[in-house]
Amino acid sequence: xSRLAAVIPLAALLMAxxxxxxxxxxxxxxxxxxxxxxxxxxDVELPRLGGDGQASLKALARGPALVNFYASWCAPCAVxxxxxxxxxxxxxxxxxVAYKDDPAAASAFLKRLGDPYADKLTDRDGTAAIEFGLxxxxxxxxxxxHGVIRAKxxxxxxxxxxxALIAAASG
Numbered sequence: 235x236s237r238l239a240a241v242i243p244l245a246a247l248l249m250a251x252x253x254x255x256x257x258x259x260x261x262x263x264x265x266x267x268x269x270x271x272x273x274x275x276x277d278v279e280l281p282r283l284g285g286d287g288q289a290s291l292k293a294l295a296r297g298p299a300l301v302n303f304y305a306s307w308c309a310p311c312a313v314x315x316x317x318x319x320x321x322x323x324x325x326x327x328x329x330x331v332a333y334k335d336d337p338a339a340a341s342a343f344l345k346r347l348g349d350p351y352a353d354k355l356t357d358r359d360g361t362a363a364i365e366f367g368l369x370x371x372x373x374x375x376x377x378x379x380h381g382v383i384r385a386k387x388x389x390x391x392x393x394x395x396x397x398a399l400i401a402a403a404s405g
Contacts, residue, residue: 269367275301275381276365283330283337283354291329291362294353297377298403299327302351303363304372305335306343311372314390318350321396332356333363333371376403 270276277292295301302318304311321328330351332340337356344354357363366375369388376385376399385402387395 270375270383271386273383275375275377275383276362278362278365280331280355280357280362281337283332283340283356285337289353289355291331291355292381294355295329295377296381297327297379298400299329299352299377300399300403301329301331301366301375301377302372303331303333303357303366303368303374304340304343305333306339307335308371310390312343312347314372314392315347315350317391317393317396319348320393321400322350322352326396326400327352330354331362332358333368334358334360374399376400378403378405 275292275295277290279288279290281288291301300321304314318328328351330344330353332354335343335356335358337358340354340356344351355362360368362368366373372390374387374391374395375383378384384405385399387399389395391399
């Protein structure tokens with residue numbers, strides 16, 4: 235009887251591992267939660283990067299615009315920098331939010347790679363990130379003229395992603 239008592243927990247553990255492995259293999263990591271898509275931009279006040287007071291993200295990002303969460307410590311954020319600079323050159327309004335980053339490091343990051351942002355805010359404690367349902371950085375949201383989030387990209391954006399985000403914000 236004691237052998238059976240030892241085997242049952244082991245069998246339950248093995249079954250749980252098999253179920254988790256099966257779920258993981260079918261899960262698409264490209265698909266991220268889209269809870270905020272179709273909802274109004276959260277109304278959060280954040281400090282401006284550079285210390286020029288606070289600003290309402292909702293007021294700054296009234297679209298069509300993109301809201302891009304980034305960080306100086308984020309390697310994929312550096313990868314997407316050329317795509318963001320190209321969007322700026324095309325006249326796309328982008329609001330940058332430095333996520334859980336030291337303002338001096340975020341400023342140095344933009345000085346080194348180029349500054350694609352019309353406005354720059356900092357979210358040191360992650361308050362805005364919680365409101366947006368941020369899953370990580372970089373993450374970009376397309377906002378229409380009514381202040382509604384129309385699309386989200388939770389990876390470094392490239393030219394094709396940028397085109398789709400702009401179409402969503404303009405549409």
